Every structure is written in structure tokens, then in C-alpha cells.
């Protein structure tokens with residue numbers, strides 16, 4: 381399908397052609413190209429390209445200059461003066477390079493040490509998350525999880541919802557299919573998937589939104605396929621928290637380029653507010669977390685890189701943890 385097909389009457393120019401090529405590359409890098417976003421970009425006419433580059437435009441929609449806040453792992457992180465969100469400046473980001481099975485097995489620094497081995501603890505945590513979500517979406521319906529990993533959340537959620545998911549890591553998707561989650565698809569979210577299975581009554585992103593490059597465009601696409609009165613549940617770090625401010629570049633969630641965004645409550649409220657959604661919940665809840673993850677993140681904030689070699693029973697044990705630097709937010713679409 382030609383990009384900007386409904387712009388055929390617009391006079392062309394070298395600059396416009398360049399803009400289209402850049403946009404196309406950007407959209408492919410972000411993992412999808414949707415008709416909805418094509419049309420939206422088209423309507424912006426000459427201001428097309430800058431308005432779609434997350435290195436230049438904040439997720440909140442601000443065009444303000446963002447000064448460099450810190451540098452880590454060879455990447456600059458800039459901060460938006462209007463909403464406080466951080467953005468890792470990346471020339472090129474291909475999710476497929478980062479989110480393979482190794483992301484869940486300790487081969488990627490800053491990622492999970494042994495996701496599958498922590499199933500019991502994770503499912504306990506996800507059960508609480510489902511109970512919470514069910515209070516915001518008591519009628520159930522269709523639920524979509526972006527980045528569903530091995531399907532542990534969906535297994536809990538299917539007691540209340542008709543569940544769907546997308547996941548980048550092939551091995552995790554195979555695991556989901558073998559476990560009976562047949563609607564899980566490998567890859568980034570696509571408009572084709574949303575059109576075939578949507579609209580959804582609940583869309584869930586658990587510690588995922590900070591990984592999405594063109595996050596405002598992705599959010600726009602998701603909102604298009606969210607039912608009236610539907611909700612989006614997001615968990616992510618809070619860069620405006622005291623813990624994040626005190627620890628700076630050593631913050632446990634400051635892991636560029638894996639984390640491309642560092643959100644604040646204001647930034648997410650603005651981003652979803654721009655799309656017509658209302659913020660209906662904000663909290664910094666306690667979580668049940670694998671002990672080894674708490675330990676390795678705590679040590680990394682002290683500058684110590686260590687791969688725990690603890691007795692298996694201790695590694696996988698879940699402990700309640702709260703550093704008040706991670707938030708849970710719910711956004712609701714009007715009726």
C-alpha cells in the first residue's frame with residue numbers, strides 16, 4: 381500500500397520526498413505503519429517529518445528543545461521541559477535486535493535474569509494486577525497485552541477476559557501457543573492484528589511502554605482500536621520519583637537503549653489526554669518481585685555488576701518490594 385495515498389493531490393517536492401522517506405523508515409523502525417497514522421501525518425502537510433521523530437518531539441506532543449539530562453551506556457538522555465519525560469536519543473532502533481529469548485534469560489543487561497523460572501512469583505504478582513484491572517473493567521470482554529512474554533499475565537487474565545497478545549521473542553510465543561494461548565502473535569503490534577481481533581475493552585502494557593520507540597503513534601493506533609469506555613493499563617518507571625532523582629544515571633530503570641523513554645505521571649496523562657483519554661488512576665503500588673531481581677538491581681545502583689548465584693529456592697522466592705519509583709496508571713476512553 382502506498383504511503384500517504386490520500387495525499388496524491390499534494391504538490392511534490394524534493395523536501396517532501398525526503399520527508400516521506402524519513403517517515404517511512406521511522407515508522408518501520410517503530411515496528412508498524414498504520415493507515416490511521418499515515419492519514420494523520422498527511423494532514424500535517426509540510427510539518428510532516430519533524431512531528432513524527434521521537435528524537436525531536438516528546439511523547440507529550442511538546443516541540444520544546446530538550447536539554448541533555450544525562451549520558452549512560454553511550455547514549456544521551458534528554459528531558460522534556462514541559463512534562464518531565466526522558467528520551468534516549470537513538471539513531472536506529474530495531475526491536476528485533478533486543479527482544480529475543482536472551483532478554484528473558486539473563487543474557488541482556490538490565491533485562492530479566494530468569495523469567496520462566498520465576499513463573500510462580502510472577503503469576504502471583506499478575507493475579508493481583510488482574511484483580512485490580514477487573515475493578516476498572518468489571519464487564520470483562522476482550523483484553524490485549526502488548527509484550528506478553530511467556531503469557532503468565534494472560535493465563536491469569538483469561539479467568540475474566542477473552543485474551544489476546546503480541547510478543548517479539550519467538551521462543552516466548554511458542555511457549556504461549558503450547559500453553560493454550562492461541563491468539564498470541566509474534567512481532568510488534570500491527571494494525572492488521574488490531575483490525576482482525578479488535579476492538580478491545582482493555583489494553584495492557586506492563587513495563588513495556590518505555591521500550592516503544594514511536595510511542596505516541598503506537599498509543600494513537602491502540603486508542604483507535606479501544607472500545608468506548610475501554611481502559612488502558614500501564615505500568616512503568618516514574619522518572620519524577622524521589623528514588624530516580626536521587627540516583628540519577630544509576631537509577632535501576634535507567635537502562636538505555638533498552639529503555640527509550642522515562643515517563644512521569646504528567647507525560648503519560650498528556651500523551652493519552654491528547655488522544656481523548658482520561659486519567660482515572662495513578663499509584664505507586666507494592667509488587668511481588670523475584671528476590672534475585674531485587675538484589676541485582678539494588679547492587680547495580682551501587683555500581684556493582686553481579687549475576688546472583690543463590691540457592692534456587694531463594695532466587696525465585698517472591699518478596700514484596702516498593703521503591704516508590706514505579707507507577708501504575710489507568711486511562712479511560714469516553715463512552
Ligand SMILES: [Zn+2]
Nearest residue numbers: 438440460463
Ligand atoms: Zn514532554
